[in-house]
Amino acid sequence: MNENENISVLFKIVVVLIIVGAIFGTFMSIVNFALIRSISNEISTLNNLTISSMNDRMNRMDSDISSLESNIQPGGIVDEYINAYNFLSNTNLDLEKLLTFASETPDATYLTVYIAGRSNVWITVTNNGQSLLQADLKPGLSDYVFFISGNPNVKTSYTIMLAPSSIITTSDASATYILLAQNGKTSILHTKSPSLSVSNILK
Structure with a gap:
């Protein structure tokens, strides 16, 4: 094999490696994008659940406060017990x-x-x-x-x-x-x- 043939083979190997690298890079980009999208969706779902849970707790607290106010106000249960x-x-x-x-x-x-x-x-x-x-x-x-x-x-x-x-x-x-x-x-x-x-x- 002469020198020109060696250069041609080496060139082909480099081209193949570049193509494989490009394909692999594209594949990894797609995987990373999908992973980021999945994580983003999970974070969004978690945020929605957290907000919903906080709203539920706040609603229960409001209900408990209203019930407590009703009990301690004049004529309420606490007032009647004291009397x-x-x-x-x-x-x-x-x-x-x-x-x-x-x-x-x-x-x-x-x-x-x-x-x-x-x-x-x-x-x-x-x-x-x-x-x-x-x-x-x-x-x-x-x-x-x-x-x-x-x-x-x-x-x-x-x-x-x-x-x-x-x-x-x-x-x-x-x-x-x-x-x-x-x-x-x-x-x-x-x-x-x-x-x-x-x-x-x-x-």
């Missing part, structure tokens, strides 16, 4: 007064005020614009007894006569309860508004 606890804890101390109130005058209709909690509550009782009582009542069963019909066994400065038009006003409706004795039965009413008429109590 019930305060009522029961003070009732033990006022049991004797409660029994005395219930058996005061079976044929009369009368009421008293019960203050739950630990703070005093300002109570005002009026009738046709005239003030019948203004008092800062301590927690527990009040000493005042308000007669709507009938007469007390013993009339004192703590017995006050009321009319159906009389109005009872409280500085803290959430802590104020009305105990009503009527037809020989005693019932309890939670005042949910600052002002309450006797006629509404009797309903």
Whole structure:
């Protein structure tokens, strides 16, 4: 084999290697593109799942917060539990007064005020614009007894006569309860508004 033939063979080998390299490079480019595309799709899917998961969690948190706000707001479950606890804890101390109130005058209709909690509550009782009582009542069963019909066994400065038009006003409706004795039965009413008429109590 002469020198020219050697050069021709070497040239052919180089050309083949270049072609093979180009084909391999193109193949690797396609593979890399496909791999990058696959990774991009996976990242996009992962991002969508992450965003969806975060949205679900945020929605659940919003729902939990709304439920919590509903429970702790005035009139909610927590408020009712606190009122019930305060009522029961003070009732033990006022049991004797409660029994005395219930058996005061079976044929009369009368009421008293019960203050739950630990703070005093300002109570005002009026009738046709005239003030019948203004008092800062301590927690527990009040000493005042308000007669709507009938007469007390013993009339004192703590017995006050009321009319159906009389109005009872409280500085803290959430802590104020009305105990009503009527037809020989005693019932309890939670005042949910600052002002309450006797006629509404009797309903």
